[in-house]
Amino acid sequence: MDELRRRYHQDGYLFLKGLLPRQDVLAARQAYFEMLAPSGVLKPNTAPVDGIFDAARDAADFPGIGAGASPNNGKPGGTTASTFVDLVLQAHYADWYKETFCKHPLLKDFVARITGWADNTVAVRRSLLRNNTPGNKAIGVHYDQIFLRHGEPTSVTAWVPMGDISLTGGGLIYLENGHTLGREVEQDFTRKAAESGLSDEETRNAFNQNMLSTGLLADGPREYAQTFGRRWLVTSYEAGDVVLHNPFAIHASTINYDPNNVIRVGTDLRFVDGSKPWDKRWDKLYEFNDGV
Secondary structure (H helix, E strand, C coil), rough: CCCHHHHHHHHHHEECCCCCHHHHHEEEEEEEHHHHHHCECCCCCCHHHHEEECCCCCCHHHHCCCCCCCHHHHCCCCCHHHHHHHHHHCCCHHHHHHHHHHHHHHHHHHHHHHHHHHEEEEEEEECCCEECCCCCCCCCEEHHHHCCCCCEEEEEEEEECCCCECCCCEEEEEEEEEEHHHHHHHHHHHHHCCCCCCCCCHHHHHCCCCCCCCCECCCCCCHHHHCCCCEEEEECEEEEEEEEEECCCCCECCCCCCCECCCCEEEEEEEEEECCCCHHHCCCCCCCCCCC
């Protein structure tokens, strides 16, 4: 555990192979796509757990949610996407997700041990259960503290791929040594906010005038990495894997070009040190237009 803790602090993230039982993750994936099936997102005559996108459909009718999907965390997509997006939101409220998967004891126990928080480890209720259908917009470049500024930066995010993700399947990518750059960028945002006369409340807003309307650092990972002379770290994932990252680790995702049209699904589960002030705006389930 000491070596894992050292790597987490050194790199800003920790890639854990097979932390969760594979069958538990696939059971959640099965339940997720059974919920989404009425939208027509799945290829006919395929198993829900496989999550195969129906390539005959328009990808624009099946947009992702969360960071960068829509300004100010609004509802993405047009009227033709409404059925799919509504079901995606409802999945956050399903017992198989919020009561079973999000509260997996192995995950919380590991976070409690690696952080040393023990009984002060709080699992944050608000999570982002996101899909990435082939060819659709990827998750933009960001670090989590942008959206958690109403509390101290103690959060640990567990990114959990809900299913196998190929190298070209739209998985999460991390900027090499991005956690050090993230701290510098946040300090720069704070300085700019003071210089432009923003109030404390405006400064904490992820969508203030010094930020993009989506709260992101950039839409394009390639250009962002080139600007700072750093590399993106990319890998494939398997059901059961977990990546922990700190609140300043800069990350994004790639566009899903999976050759078999597998839909990428993953969730962000966050933990905080309950003995310190944390962003209580996250003490609720996910919803659109919530300002977070």
